[in-house]
Amino acid sequence: GYHIREAGSTAVQELAFTLADGFAYVEAALERGLDIDDFAPRLSFFFNSHNNFFEEVCKYRAARRIWARHMKNRYGAKKPESMRLRFHTQTAGVSLAAQEPENNIARVTLQGLASVLGGTQSLHTNSFDEALCLPTENAVKIALRTQQIIAHESGVTDTGLSVAFSLHTIYGIEATDTRALGEIGKEGVSIDNLKDMETLFDGIDLSKISTSMTINGPASILLALYIVTAEKQGHTPDQLRGTIQNDILKEYIAQKSWIFPPEPSMRIII
Known part of the structure; x- marks a missing residue:
């Protein structure tokens, strides 16, 4: 090392x-x-x-x-x-x-x-x-x-x-442990498909945790994968807790400018 x-x-x-x-x-x-x-x-x-x-x-x-x-x-x-x-x-x-x-x-x-x-x-x-x-x-x-x-x-x-x-x-220790495991194992896995999302949340009850997502361009895709993963655990979308922190909306509100159109993000939040 x-x-x-x-x-x-x-x-x-x-x-x-x-x-x-x-x-x-x-x-x-x-x-x-x-x-x-x-x-x-x-x-x-x-x-x-x-x-x-x-x-x-x-x-x-x-x-x-x-x-x-x-x-x-x-x-x-x-x-x-x-x-x-x-x-x-x-x-x-x-x-x-x-x-x-x-x-x-x-x-x-x-x-x-x-x-x-x-x-x-x-x-x-x-x-x-x-x-x-x-x-x-x-x-x-x-x-x-x-x-x-x-x-x-x-x-x-x-x-x-x-x-x-x-x-x-x-x-x-908790932070270092999780970040290091992201390099060699489960936590911090990159999300490319539904299987990745299922792997990331394997053993984690999505109806009992708060999840904050900082996402921009692929917001709708990631949110959809998250919801489907929850549904496969037996939870409906209205059972999910937490917030979605969206960079697109923050950028739009702060600067009145954006890389991607804000409308899809607004629909996601709603």
């Missing part, structure tokens, strides 16, 4: 692509007849820790949850060790600045702390002068001391639940 993030991916893409790679290895091993609990405990991952503190914490915790769920439910793992996501983390090389390089010490410290709070098993803290040269002896020592201060002076290693019940973290 580290090289994916350094190449320009988002945190969600780093998580999704890395786990997708891991699942591909698992499936290849299973196809060769190996037992999931014989090899899964030895798998490990390598993640990047970037500047957005809470996003990084949530990324790691979401990765652990997605991995555990897939190993148990999709691949039939029985051992707790098989469901445990083991990972190493390195702070973000691309975040280091050549200008005022001493500021990189603060960046690396926050990135390292996010890694620990996210549950990393091992950590590499970059040296503050790496944007300028190979690390000097003093910079390497500061990088090491940064880890030691986090481990022995901050208190974050005293419990594994440092941020587990923070609302910011909980909501962040």
Whole structure:
């Protein structure tokens, strides 16, 4: 995952692509007849820790949850060790600045702390002068001391639940979890046909949720697929709840101009 993030991916893409790679290895091993609990405990991952503190914490915790769920439910793992996501983390090389390089010490410290709070098993803290040269002896020592201060002076290693019940973290995990699964699984699936809509809402009772759609050109098609999906679940259109947020109407009201004629959207809303 580290090289994916350094190449320009988002945190969600780093998580999704890395786990997708891991699942591909698992499936290849299973196809060769190996037992999931014989090899899964030895798998490990390598993640990047970037500047957005809470996003990084949530990324790691979401990765652990997605991995555990897939190993148990999709691949039939029985051992707790098989469901445990083991990972190493390195702070973000691309975040280091050549200008005022001493500021990189603060960046690396926050990135390292996010890694620990996210549950990393091992950590590499970059040296503050790496944007300028190979690390000097003093910079390497500061990088090491940064880890030691986090481990022995901050208190974050005293419990594994440092941020587990923070609302910011909980909501962040939910968002990261769903967005990452959109890259590798069900949530966030692109809607091209009725089957896609059914897949997206499989197991979700459309009569009991509120759905907000931000749609423009294909508004009538998507709404029709949504209604048909609800009908196949046994619900009539008047049982559906929620709002339809339509970009065409917002644009028309705000600017009195539009890309597509507003009349079809008005009929849809009505």
